[in-house]
Amino acid sequence: MEKTRAQWGSKIGFILAAAGSAVGLGNIWKFPGRAFEGGGGSFLLIYLLIVIFLGMPLMLTELAVGRASQSNVVGAFHALGHKGYSWVGWVGVLGAFVITCYYAHVGGWVLRYVFAYITDAPVIYADSLGYFYNMLGLHADGSTSFPWVAVLFAGIFMALNAFVIIRGVESGIERFNKIGMPALFILLLILLVRSVTLPGAEPGLRYMLSFDWGKVTFETVISALGQAFYSLSIGMAILITYGSYLSKSENIEKNTMLICAADTLVAMLAGFLVIPAVFATLGSDQVGKGGGFAFVSLAGVFEQMPGGQFFGILFYLLLLFAALTSCISLVEGIVAFLTEWFSWERKRATIGVCAVMFLIGCLYTCSQAAIPIKGVWLDAVNGVTFPAFCDFMEFLTDRLMIPVCALGCCIFVGWVWKPESVIAEVEQECVRFGLARVYRVLVKYVAPLAILTILIMSLVTGKTLS
Ligand code: TRP
Numbered sequence: 001m002e003k004t005r006a007q008w009g010s011k012i013g014f015i016l017a018a019a020g021s022a023v024g025l026g027n028i029w030k031f032p033g034r035a036f037e038g039g040g041g042s043f044l045l046i047y048l049l050i051v052i053f054l055g056m057p058l059m060l061t062e063l064a065v066g067r068a069s070q071s072n073v074v075g076a077f078h079a080l081g082h083k084g085y086s087w088v089g090w091v092g093v094l095g096a097f098v099i100t101c102y103y104a105h106v107g108g109w110v111l112r113y114v115f116a117y118i119t120d121a122p123v124i125y126a127d128s129l130g131y132f133y134n135m136l137g138l139h140a141d142g143s144t145s146f147p148w149v150a151v152l153f154a155g156i157f158m159a160l161n162a163f164v165i166i167r168g169v170e171s172g173i174e175r176f177n178k179i180g181m182p183a184l185f186i187l188l189l190i191l192l193v194r195s196v197t198l199p200g201a202e203p204g205l206r207y208m209l210s211f212d213w214g215k216v217t218f219e220t221v222i223s224a225l226g227q228a229f230y231s232l233s234i235g236m237a238i239l240i241t242y243g244s245y246l247s248k249s250e251n252i253e254k255n256t257m258l259i260c261a262a263d264t265l266v267a268m269l270a271g272f273l274v275i276p277a278v279f280a281t282l283g284s285d286q287v288g289k290g291g292g293f294a295f296v297s298l299a300g301v302f303e304q305m306p307g308g309q310f311f312g313i314l315f316y317l318l319l320l321f322a323a324l325t326s327c328i329s330l331v332e333g334i335v336a337f338l339t340e341w342f343s344w345e346r347k348r349a350t351i352g353v354c355a356v357m358f359l360i361g362c363l364y365t366c367s368q369a370a371i372p373i374k375g376v377w378l379d380a381v382n383g384v385t386f387p388a389f390c391d392f393m394e395f396l397t398d399r400l401m402i403p404v405c406a407l408g409c410c411i412f413v414g415w416v417w418k419p420e421s422v423i424a425e426v427e428q429e430c431v432r433f434g435l436a437r438v439y440r441v442l443v444k445y446v447a448p449l450a451i452l453t454i455l456i457m458s459l460v461t462g463k464t465l466s
Pocket residue numbers: 021022023024025026027099229230231232233234235236237238326327329330
């Protein structure tokens with residue numbers, strides 16, 4: 001059955017879609033805290049080096065495999081004549097499935113906060129931590145209840161995703177990104193200007209530009225690497241699907257650089273927006289408070305800035321856009337696989353898989369604070385442990401599936417399909433792959449060794465990748 005595959009309608013459409021996949025909760029919510037922990041400027045430098053030497057070659061690899069095979073994550077390895085490597089695609093699609101389960105729920109919380117800032121800003125200001133936990137079903141008096149508000153909004157978020165996916169690549173994802181991405185960028189710039197001009201923001205700005213090598217440890221490097229992969233959407237084979245919609249006349253090398261640059265720029269903007277703002281309003285001991293950071297600590301920022309409620313709404317709208325475009329890429333990777341592999345009809349596949357992911361994701365939201373659901377984990381230092389189910393889901397993807405899939409891609413391309421095939425795929429219709437020789441070394445030796453080290457380190461020492 002030969003069907004013509006969907007293609008991106010325009011050059012800018014693809015770049016925006018891929019950048020939309022990359023820019024997500026990872027950049028805006030996770031990155032600033034990590035940069036703070038890693039010593040500000042020194043972390044930024046390490047992060048940049050990792051994006052250039054590992055992120056770019058891996059992204060290029062996934063896009064080239066996708067375009068060469070014109071297939072989904074699993075089918076790609078069959079189409080290129082190496083069925084034995086289709087497990088890489090399976091790990092990717094399963095990982096994307098698990099990520100989406102919780103990604104959509106965190107996206108739902110963000111949607112909740114858009115409305116929360118419209119109606120309840122003074123209530124959030126009065127007790128931002130309490131407000132956050134209340135949403136998750138843990139109340140001030142210590143009692144718990146089913147977190148139906150968070151779950152309801154996660155449902156709406158998932159439905160929004162399904163709606164865009166059902167409308168297809170060209171009309172759905174692309175149009176959405178054409179508006180969403182530039183809007184996001186403009187919103188970030190406005191907030192950045194507001195943030196760095198707050199009185200007291202300067203030490204934060206200086207911190208983000210300082211190089212404190214004393215703060216850099218092996219763990220910082222692991223953290224930067226994990227952050228970079230997650231942020232660039234690498235290691236779930238999702239970009240294979242996006243690459244398969246890419247026309248042969250596109251320059252993959254240039255596109256990769258543009259996407260990586262856009263993603264990194266947004267992360268940096270977010271870092272330079274959040275850290276100085278928090279210094280200005282809460283003091284440096286409040287920076288980097290982990291999971292609740294984007295929901296809890298920023299309340300103090302908005303409270304203390306003129307027009308804070310308005311900026312609060314803008315910020316969560318921005319985060320919502322970013323989360324939606326990323327989540328859409330994850331779901332598209334899964335749906336493309338289901339429709340092509342099992343010949344499922346697109347609409348039914350989308351609705352079915354989104355419903356299941358939403359339900360599994362409920363375990364993530366419920367296990368945050370309201371209901372003690374546990375997972376199981378094993379590592380050499382701690383033995384068998386029973387982490388909260390929400391942590392278990394993140395361990396599964398960040399410590400195991402992302403590095404395994406990324407490693408599989410490197411080994412497949414570096415040693416089986418051969419870097420030459422990627423180079424030939426890039427060099428079509430008079431496009432020259434300028435950095436081909438550097439690429440060959442990176443994908444054959446540097447990237448697999450680096451990823452293997454991370455994988456072993458995280459399983460042996462129990463240190464997390466994300
Ligand atoms: N990159 C996104 C973020 O920063 C998350 C994401 C979307 C992702 N698609 C992915 C991560 C594929 C890994 C693989 O939030």
